[in-house]
Amino acid sequence: MRLLYTLAWWLALPLVLARLWLRGRQEPGYRQHWGERLGFYGRQPASATNTIWLHAVSVGETRAAEPLIDALLAAWPACRIVLTHMTPTGRATGKSLFAKHGARLVQSYLPYDTGAMPARFIRHFAPRICILMETEVWPNLIHQCNRYKVPVVLANARLSQRSLGKAQRLGKLIADAARGITLVAAQTQDDADRVRQLGVRDVVVTGSIKFDVVVPEAALATGAALRSAIGQRPVLLCASTREGEEQLILDAYIRSGLPANALLLIVPRHPQRFDEVEKLIAAQGLAMQRRSALQQGDDVAAGTQVLLGDSMGEMFAYYAACDCAFVGGSLLPLGGQNLIEPAALGKPVLIGPHTFNFALVTEQAIAAGGAALVADADALMAQASALLQDPSRLSLMGEKALAFANQHRGATPRTIAAIKPLLP
Numbered sequence: 001m002r003l004l005y006t007l008a009w010w011l012a013l014p015l016v017l018a019r020l021w022l023r024g025r026q027e028p029g030y031r032q033h034w035g036e037r038l039g040f041y042g043r044q045p046a047s048a049t050n051t052i053w054l055h056a057v058s059v060g061e062t063r064a065a066e067p068l069i070d071a072l073l074a075a076w077p078a079c080r081i082v083l084t085h086m087t088p089t090g091r092a093t094g095k096s097l098f099a100k101h102g103a104r105l106v107q108s109y110l111p112y113d114t115g116a117m118p119a120r121f122i123r124h125f126a127p128r129i130c131i132l133m134e135t136e137v138w139p140n141l142i143h144q145c146n147r148y149k150v151p152v153v154l155a156n157a158r159l160s161q162r163s164l165g166k167a168q169r170l171g172k173l174i175a176d177a178a179r180g181i182t183l184v185a186a187q188t189q190d191d192a193d194r195v196r197q198l199g200v201r202d203v204v205v206t207g208s209i210k211f212d213v214v215v216p217e218a219a220l221a222t223g224a225a226l227r228s229a230i231g232q233r234p235v236l237l238c239a240s241t242r243e244g245e246e247q248l249i250l251d252a253y254i255r256s257g258l259p260a261n262a263l264l265l266i267v268p269r270h271p272q273r274f275d276e277v278e279k280l281i282a283a284q285g286l287a288m289q290r291r292s293a294l295q296q297g298d299d300v301a302a303g304t305q306v307l308l309g310d311s312m313g314e315m316f317a318y319y320a321a322c323d324c325a326f327v328g329g330s331l332l333p334l335g336g337q338n339l340i341e342p343a344a345l346g347k348p349v350l351i352g353p354h355t356f357n358f359a360l361v362t363e364q365a366i367a368a369g370g371a372a373l374v375a376d377a378d379a380l381m382a383q384a385s386a387l388l389q390d391p392s393r394l395s396l397m398g399e400k401a402l403a404f405a406n407q408h409r410g411a412t413p414r415t416i417a418a419i420k421p422l423l424p
Contacts (some may be wrong), residue, residue, distance in 0.1 A: 001173045002139055009114045009140075009397065016112065026272040029088020036109040039117030041124045050079035050423065053127035053150075055110055058090040060338060061133040063315075064156060066097050067212040067412045068131075073104055075416055076423065082125050084110040089271060096313050115140040129423050131155050136165065139173055142180040151182040151278055151422045155415055156209045158187045159194040159337070160356045171348050175199050182422060185415045188360045192207075204418050207411035208361065208404050210340045215316050223320025226291075230300045230321065231309075234262045234388040237322035237347075239315065239336040240269040242329050245377075246277050250284050250306075252377035258385050263300065267309030267318050269328060269337070272309040319345045323394060324387050326350040326380055329357075336362065343370050343405040348397035350374050350383055364408075370401025 024031035111117035186192035315412035330352030349371035365371035
């Protein structure tokens, strides 16, 4: 089965590279570092006693990995980390977050899963361990790690019932890969149970590392500056919105509205969609400004109805600047996004009905009183409007969100303890 999978990769590679080139029209980063994606790295890097390989596919996984990376570097002072990504935005986020570690952290793109390419990566960097964040399972990568006796850890692992069904339909390919994983550190007991159904032998429940993320002081300062530019107006943030959701939100905004002086702040999840969302807003005839057009010291105009968050690496700042946050990917059946970040900043959270990727944490946040479920975009506007006009309720919900986030900290040290036997 794996041989057919490998053949499929080689046959698809020209199309994969063509798609990469086309995506580079909107995101130039996709046209850079192609050698890394193909497993070519030039001269050998300086040797290190321990090389820890950690893979974080994109922005969310990279930000989630921050406390784990800091803890790994502290626990193994002689080690360096090779941090791999699949997207330019993930790589840019890593560069911003981990510049503090200097030469102890090296970044690269993950090679395509052809077999030969991950093998070249392993020979080049000689990792002592491979840590994959959340849901990344690559059959050839795992096979090559087993071949070179590199333990594979799936950290902060989550697996929805839907994803389990998809994996099981792939049969022996995924079953063999699962058996090749040395250790899974799962976010919840339900995740652990589903992972075991794939055939992984060693599974522990550690909780979600995302609760351990420390909000950077610089992000708080940026958020305070943005809030000052907005002024005293109440702010509803719609964060990490996905294709199709902005139109629903804008239509509901036109129908239902927010308090007369409120500002709607929309931050699309994918940067290549910033211009598209700007056109959607303009088509509604709404007064709009782009975050990127605000110079230092500029104020958001009093007549602006919608502020488009079109900057990279400022999600914490957007959360810090808002009064109430809706977490996107949940109005449509896309599985939702991480609501821990706004909760950790003490912001009331609103979330749509489609949260299968974050089902348990969403249920827990709602039960704690720090989040509320909205059935659709009209309900979102109604809930947000009620909250923004009730300061005491807004404050109480924010306090409960913060208490919920603080209550679930501690996954990082539990993950480090699970990894220690595998990494002398």
